[in-house]
Amino acid sequence: MDMEASKKKLGLKERYNHLTRGLDWETTYQPKEKVFPYTRYEGIKIHDWDKWEDPFRLTMDAYWKYQGEKEKKLYAIIDAFAQNNGHLGVSDARYINALKLFIQGVSPLEYMAHRGFAHVGRQFDGVSARIACQMQSVDELRHAQTQMHTVSNYNKYYNGMHSWRHWHDRVWYLSVPKSFFDDAMSGGPFEFVVAISFAFEYVLTNLLFVPFMSGAAYNGDMGTVTFGFSAQSDESRHMTLGLEIIKFILEQDPANVPIVQRWMDKWFWRGYKVLTLVSMMMDYMLPKKVMSWKEAWEIYGEQNGGALFNDLARYGIRKPKGWEQASIEKEHLSHQAWAVFYNYGAAALFHTWTPTEEDKDWLSAKYPDTFDRMYRPRFEYWEQQAKEGKRFYNGTLPMLCTTCQIPMFFTEPTDPTKICYRESDYQGDKYHFCSDHCKDIFDYEPEKYVQSWLPVHQIYQGNCFNPGVDPTAPGFDPLRAVLDFYHLNFGRDNLDFEGSEDQKNFAQWNGHGAVGA
């Protein structure tokens, strides 16, 4: 290509156009559909890939420059944190349990996102789409790595962070985020970007990162705030791209609208269910609380999502099914989730506790219609039991929802005193669901979800014991054998915060000055 040399530097739009329009070529000895075999079977029709644009118009040189600067800032702080015993500066050792949940549940998803975008980045026919996916794939790998590096400074001193990669594929509650991403990865490339770029990054990611990182800041965790906000600066790009992707697909062909709407219904609900873990983190796990789950849902769900779906109405898109139910559940979600983790505190890789008096007053103020009436008595009963030396640990495995894999503790949208049960029959077997929306997702693709690796089923089938374990041996304790299989250090990684090694060490180290060699 001949280009006239010009004295003036190219503008942003011109640079981006050269990168994304000038570098591709037409295939000659293979047809396009054989080079890009996955972009047609989902039914999405694309007529002009050049309509896909990254609104930030980021070119590779700018990408590496800014990402490099972000890394330098972050690692300077990680070093300072490690050198100055930053872990002792957090509000309370209970806070560290929120970080355990993060490294166990969220960081592995960053790595899966890296793989997912590398995969779809190969599959899309258009150059802009491939470049956007390539950048996001590198971003996600950076997130996984910076999170590991930050949290490793806690892992030196506290329990519950040592084998997170092993846990991600095995532990009951971690199958919730794992199955979410596996479900997206095993969809086609368009479903993957609608699921991850739009439903998760655009609609829901603010609810994960913004309260988590503001919470970290408020609780004195400098390292986590910094990796969080460093990642979040990339998320802003991912979110913007998520919206562009949706507009691109919808504008290409009217036949795409119903397909996208169905994916939005599905992936909003799948993502929202994963955020159940965030709701209890905000309301119960942060010693110093920033905002309630209910408030976060109102700001980032109802207001922001409301504006978004209002805008998308011009394409014939409506709010996802399940949107109204999420708004009803905002009064209940975190309380029900924390109660379940309190029950299963012997099988969780972080500590649980009953809320303090101060916590309970905060919860009453934030949830005036539900906390005192429905949840305070339950926690106070358990608190009393624990005082009498009868701390309650549930030893019976829960029934799981086949779609979201969360124990079936959610209540009926119309009656918060009644557990919600739904079921479907498929090829002679019965499948159980926590909600109408999880049932709908299954009913549309039963052949996919009958393959779900449900932790409770796997335990009962004997698939969660270490090799060589003999379940017929006298005195065999199946639950302890499962925890061994998890690599859970009984009495250190699990059980109540009260009396834990983390609690004792944190108090001792803070009382007797610096820890270390």
Added chain:
Amino acid sequence: MSNVFIAFQANEDSRPVIEAILEDNPNAVSSASPAMVKIDCKDRLVIRRESIESRIGRSFDLQEIQLSLITLTGHLDEDDDQLTLSWKQ
């Protein structure tokens, strides 16, 4: 119509950007949370390169805001001189 918003880390790099936004967008409202500042604005919000440059006394590439950006909503359009967030309806 709806609000658009943009949030930055609360730091020295973002301070002149936030000041410029608040001056250039009379409807913009800022609110501070731990470590971050969120700016809401009805319908449309503009970030102008020149307004930032006049505060910091050097040339500024608008893409530098990526270093302290936390989140945003609305349709984004960026060129060398300004970044706009808006809802179409």
